[in-house]
Amino acid sequence: MSWELNNEKPIYVQLMDYIMLSIISGRYSAGDKLPPVRELAQMASVNPNTMQKALSELENTGLIFSNRTSGRFVTDDTDLINRCRKNLAAEYCNDFFEKLKSLGLTQDEINALIDDCRHTSS
């Protein structure tokens, strides 16, 4: 499977997002070892240098860490992962409301719409 990359953001930023998402969604659990750079680069069909950059930037966030001899791992800090999940969810919500507002809906209309959708899905 190749990773979907868009045309706007820098590639390494998109790789960071993708790996972060894999961690938040539990594809890689806390404490898991990540595949080596070359393998990840191959999976994403990107230049290994770009993947390297994405990983070292992610290390700065604390979400992953590297062990000199044995490779890179997902953090053990589940609180940190939960915080990232919350932040991302909040971002999604913001985007969602922005989109609806740009359609010209008022807050009340949006609330009514959400209630409607909740009924139909349950």
Add this chain to the structure above:
Amino acid sequence: MSSLLECQTLTKKYGSLIALNNVSFTVERGRIAGLLGPNASGKTTLIKLINGLITPTSGTVLINGQKPGIESKLKISYLPDANFLPEWMIVKQLLNYYSDFYSNFNINKAYDMLARLGLNDKMRLKSMSKGTKEKVQLILTMSRAADLYCLDEPIGGVDPASRDYILDTIINNYNENGSILISTHLISDVEKVLDDVLIIQNGCLYMHKSVDEIRKEHNTSVDGFFREVFRC
């Protein structure tokens, strides 16, 4: 360690036509650089200078600190933009031909890639389609353990699925001390495997930046940026 490829104030004139005008840049080891530019901007001239096929009017090319010569031909694996192989040969003969010529040619690797792309060694060059010929030429070029791979429009006639395989091959096969210079118009296909982009226009170096710098500064892909800058 010196840069793998260094061009200093490189100028090439063909009579009164200035094909390259005072071009200076370096390519470090372990980098994949894309050489982009509109038609007739000087891309092939630059690649020919690097390979010592033509001599500069002024300025110098240094590969590993040395001028192009017999030594550099072992270090550079060059894929020209034109057909350069004897048409009457079959693939097997071509592989032996390359084995004879280049001590760093890895024939097992070549057979591997042939199999992956569904080609066999009995096929004759003369009866191949344009895309198949390109695949064979690229396999020959990439099967050498070289320091610098110079690929002049390598994938123009190749179908998208094989293109992906070829790009994967390129990123997986080059070694960390080597570099790749790819001249191409298929920017959107190659930009995710590139580190750096060299854009030349009318023989002058227009820009030398990393892909992510361009994306960050212009909020668009390199492909989009190129189309914007060179809009006709």
